[in-house]
Amino acid sequence: DAGVIQSPRHEVTEMGQEVTLRCKPISGHNSLFWYRQTMMRGLELLIYFNNNVPIDDSGMPEDRFSAKMPNASFSTLKIQPSEPRDSAVYFCASSSGGGYYEQYFGPGTRLTVT
């Protein structure tokens, strides 16, 4: 059974460029989460979708970040324009049952902004 799939696994880009991260949740899961992990701040929740609808986006750092979930099997996190301080590992997680419980994480995308 496939787990959460993320792409790309690594992304290196220059400051000011647009970055799009992609996620495919586990089939049948109706909740999707985007997290950011850094040494300084640990794991931070950016946004939470339930049934493709954004429920909590209070963790999105600023207007440069946006996330979409056009259907139950795909979500994107976009950063435009990117800045060096956005460098981090971005994780997507999914769960069933419509809540924060039993979240399963993807392998992450390591983003480096130079």
Next chain:
Amino acid sequence: GENVEQHPSTLSVQEGDSAVIKCTYSDSASNYFPWYKQELGKGPQLIIDIRSNVGEKKDQRIAVTLNKTAKHFSLHITETQPEDSAVYFCAAIGGTASKLTFGTGTRLQVTL
């Protein structure tokens, strides 16, 4: 909001020994406490979780205990093996519209 503290930040044990990682939480309404294992270059992996109506849960060599009165919970790994070496995160959630709050992680190293 919730605040989760985790100790120790690093832990080194010899193969075969037990390892214990402790976490405290601040929100008495928290009712779900998962533990995640993160290996280098990988995403966090859910290894065990416990809900507030249970005091202890075991799964082979790992167990989690919960003390609601003291607001702390612990991960116990027995008969440690080199493949247990990883960073372990505790987390807590509960109350209305709250988020899963993670501890700062414990780097466990199992030496031969």
